[in-house]
Amino acid sequence: MEFISGVNRQEDITVSELLSGDYIGRSVKMRGAVHNVRQMGEISFVILRKAEGLVQCVWEEGVTGFDIRDLKEESAVQVTGRAAKEDRAPFGVELRLEDIRVLSEPAQVLPLAVNKFKMNASLEAKLALRPISLRNVRERAKFKIQEGIVRGFREFLMSQGFTEVHTPKIVSRGAEGGSNVFKLDYFNKKAELGQSPQFYKQTMVGVYDRVFETAPVFRAEKHNTTRHLNEYVSLDFEMGYIDSFEDVMAMETGFLQYTMALLDRDYRRELDLLEVKLPDVSRIPSVRFDRAKELVAEKYDRKIRNPYDLEPEEELLIGRYFEEEYGSDFVFVTHYPSKKRPFYAMDDPEDERFTLSFDLLMRGLEVTTGGQRIHDYRQILQKMEKRGMDPEDIRSYLMIFKYGMPPHGGLGIGLERLTMRLLGEQNVREASLFPRDVSRLDP
Amino acid sequence: MEFISGVNRQEDITVSELLSGDYIGRSVKMRGAVHNVRQMGEISFVILRKAEGLVQCVWEEGVTGFDIRDLKEESAVQVTGRAAKEDRAPFGVELRLEDIRVLSEPAQVLPLAVNKFKMNASLEAKLALRPISLRNVRERAKFKIQEGIVRGFREFLMSQGFTEVHTPKIVSRGAEGGSNVFKLDYFNKKAELGQSPQFYKQTMVGVYDRVFETAPVFRAEKHNTTRHLNEYVSLDFEMGYIDSFEDVMAMETGFLQYTMALLDRDYRRELDLLEVKLPDVSRIPSVRFDRAKELVAEKYDRKIRNPYDLEPEEELLIGRYFEEEYGSDFVFVTHYPSKKRPFYAMDDPEDERFTLSFDLLMRGLEVTTGGQRIHDYRQILQKMEKRGMDPEDIRSYLMIFKYGMPPHGGLGIGLERLTMRLLGEQNVREASLFPRDVSRLDP
Numbered sequence: 001m002e003f004i005s006g007v008n009r010q011e012d013i014t015v016s017e018l019l020s021g022d023y024i025g026r027s028v029k030m031r032g033a034v035h036n037v038r039q040m041g042e043i044s045f046v047i048l049r050k051a052e053g054l055v056q057c058v059w060e061e062g063v064t065g066f067d068i069r070d071l072k073e074e075s076a077v078q079v080t081g082r083a084a085k086e087d088r089a090p091f092g093v094e095l096r097l098e099d100i101r102v103l104s105e106p107a108q109v110l111p112l113a114v115n116k117f118k119m120n121a122s123l124e125a126k127l128a129l130r131p132i133s134l135r136n137v138r139e140r141a142k143f144k145i146q147e148g149i150v151r152g153f154r155e156f157l158m159s160q161g162f163t164e165v166h167t168p169k170i171v172s173r174g175a176e177g178g179s180n181v182f183k184l185d186y187f188n189k190k191a192e193l194g195q196s197p198q199f200y201k202q203t204m205v206g207v208y209d210r211v212f213e214t215a216p217v218f219r220a221e222k223h224n225t226t227r228h229l230n231e232y233v234s235l236d237f238e239m240g241y242i243d244s245f246e247d248v249m250a251m252e253t254g255f256l257q258y259t260m261a262l263l264d265r266d267y268r269r270e271l272d273l274l275e276v277k278l279p280d281v282s283r284i285p286s287v288r289f290d291r292a293k294e295l296v297a298e299k300y301d302r303k304i305r306n307p308y309d310l311e312p313e314e315e316l317l318i319g320r321y322f323e324e325e326y327g328s329d330f331v332f333v334t335h336y337p338s339k340k341r342p343f344y345a346m347d348d349p350e351d352e353r354f355t356l357s358f359d360l361l362m363r364g365l366e367v368t369t370g371g372q373r374i375h376d377y378r379q380i381l382q383k384m385e386k387r388g389m390d391p392e393d394i395r396s397y398l399m400i401f402k403y404g405m406p407p408h409g410g411l412g413i414g415l416e417r418l419t420m421r422l423l424g425e426q427n428v429r430e431a432s433l434f435p436r437d438v439s440r441l442d443p
Numbered sequence: 444m445e446f447i448s449g450v451n452r453q454e455d456i457t458v459s460e461l462l463s464g465d466y467i468g469r470s471v472k473m474r475g476a477v478h479n480v481r482q483m484g485e486i487s488f489v490i491l492r493k494a495e496g497l498v499q500c501v502w503e504e505g506v507t508g509f510d511i512r513d514l515k516e517e518s519a520v521q522v523t524g525r526a527a528k529e530d531r532a533p534f535g536v537e538l539r540l541e542d543i544r545v546l547s548e549p550a551q552v553l554p555l556a557v558n559k560f561k562m563n564a565s566l567e568a569k570l571a572l573r574p575i576s577l578r579n580v581r582e583r584a585k586f587k588i589q590e591g592i593v594r595g596f597r598e599f600l601m602s603q604g605f606t607e608v609h610t611p612k613i614v615s616r617g618a619e620g621g622s623n624v625f626k627l628d629y630f631n632k633k634a635e636l637g638q639s640p641q642f643y644k645q646t647m648v649g650v651y652d653r654v655f656e657t658a659p660v661f662r663a664e665k666h667n668t669t670r671h672l673n674e675y676v677s678l679d680f681e682m683g684y685i686d687s688f689e690d691v692m693a694m695e696t697g698f699l700q701y702t703m704a705l706l707d708r709d710y711r712r713e714l715d716l717l718e719v720k721l722p723d724v725s726r727i728p729s730v731r732f733d734r735a736k737e738l739v740a741e742k743y744d745r746k747i748r749n750p751y752d753l754e755p756e757e758e759l760l761i762g763r764y765f766e767e768e769y770g771s772d773f774v775f776v777t778h779y780p781s782k783k784r785p786f787y788a789m790d791d792p793e794d795e796r797f798t799l800s801f802d803l804l805m806r807g808l809e810v811t812t813g814g815q816r817i818h819d820y821r822q823i824l825q826k827m828e829k830r831g832m833d834p835e836d837i838r839s840y841l842m843i844f845k846y847g848m849p850p851h852g853g854l855g856i857g858l859e860r861l862t863m864r865l866l867g868e869q870n871v872r873e874a875s876l877f878p879r880d881v882s883r884l885d886p
Contacts, residue, residue: 003726004775007697008690031684051604051652074847106847107820131646131842140650147607161494164590166676168877169659172885184627187881203574207583209494216612233609241474247451254450283446332447377550396886399574404517404549434611438630442615443839
């Protein structure tokens, strides 16, 4: 009988191993994609693309027995070469090739120069060829940084006593109702795709006190803007036993502080590649919704047209205001009008036209919505009645209040929006591997 | 201007803090749900339920000024009490109450005794009341262990150079086609819910060499069995530059080894509560599909009815065989027949009726499907042609082969099935927070 007893040590080495210095002067094997071949007569440069970065290899006429003219870009290869210090090479190390073994070959030449540092292509063209345009080192660096944001979210929240949960995406009724939902037939029952894990994460506060989830959400909004996706990854948390909704804002600030430090430490290569400057999150200003509108109206000489709503233009100006006045990329806008928030939002007992809720804006774009939720059964029934909602429709959700829930609140962060703003991109599609918008369902 | 500068220190303490020993003899505050009240005359025991476990509090007549008869189970409270060692209390520590402050109260008494150690309720009854039955300490311990499995998957793969990705769940065409897909209308285009991130994770191997994803998948199978869910969490990875599909099995074995050690270290309380014995994964036997059928036919005196398929009964017997003969809870079954595997599976060059693929069985249940994939453009086109498939339907996917892909393979693990087997549960619904089956769409 054969047995499998754990990860096999492969004969090739990683970039980290190469950089350890132990291999200088020695012959090593590395595997990767042929990113680029530059033929310079008797010498050629072969750039190997690996997950960790690009490795420069030098081919010399007569040394390898491999004809460099046979080497195709995007082939997968295993090279053997002697590691040597070379200041002009990407990591300060290059491989002097002794052998090239081709593991697989493409059938055609790439239609896009993915090996250029900056691809000369429109967003439209990049997205149409997404499966290969992502091979560009700048493109993939963006999503490596995105990985770091999600990692930071989970690691930080676990350190704060949160439990990770997995809740269903096919639901009988959306958290916020309305028309912006994708509908589907579920064995002859009417179902929807979850717009948010709202009901489930609140439910799980009754179980674990503090919970989080990182999962896709779905919104059938017909907006075709630079800020909207129809499917995106939502970073959600919900916490019980709060004193006020400011506890939720404080937890989000803690997450941002932890994550910026994590990115700075573990994603430095990608940040440098994209020339990303991490924002200062040591303190984030917080301003009431109505006050924010006034500040912007005063400073930028603007009329307040609708006191109960924020226009995208106003969001941008609020971002600009706090950048100019306080040097902050972020600002919490609090106390949103009740009529703009879902029924489960807790109204401010001091003025019920407003809620104990907030948005976090980053450079003028909403990246988070959160707040305190109603926890009292009678109170939530009253609010539903006022809005003409039928409790029977969401009986399982209301069960948690009927049988007891602690004071609690939470938030949802749009991963792609946060990534987009961090990277300084102008279109949220740049921060989604395979974006879904009104006209895009493939790739 | 107000500023938020990070997580607020709350005035209450956690169970870990209580157990640090620093608080013995001191008056502390704790918050939690009233799990149980036992009135014994002049003394009452109040059991506080917190995420980390149950805390025993002792109420004594005349000390607190709070009438214990007013305290309702499932109320959220903040108690103040002096910490004292007490061997008979859950953590060896109890709080002698000085004050009880009620933060919120239920409107009704629970319809189910969630505070019993074992709830006396059918699965059906537990699921109907899922939002509150999960508050039972044994129920919630299951999903805490599930958290550990997912954590182990991510942590181990990151240590092995994998990158986490987030791929879309609304797709234009499923990875494996067929009728078992949920269909939906996507802005007047025909869309489906992803049955697997297969195409996308292979695509991302061309970008990051090694990738993983932990996300929901959707299967519209009409089976109503103890093993099937219509939505579940799939732990997927895909790795490039493999020498053989055994590299994938070795990586999975490494994941299991890492995760069992992690559970043993960080989830000991939950494992003990549920009396879970962790399986030995130091080595996992591997047997060919055809050989496994023979072994079982011989030992259990059974006819081989269909040489190209495994019946659930046969899977169970294979599990039993390897338990009895090798003391192993796991077995890799390799070289599945080609006609039972999707078109992208790599056929065995030595016998094209079989594939370079495997399932991992745990105690006779398939918990993983994986294998090596075709990476050559012409080869995948040929196989599609043989199966009568139209390349035009999956043009974006085929793009990765046309422009070059390394040899690669991967797998998908059903999180709920793995959890179910680990916990010794008989129904996969026990291992899903809010299971989706043919008749269940709510809660």
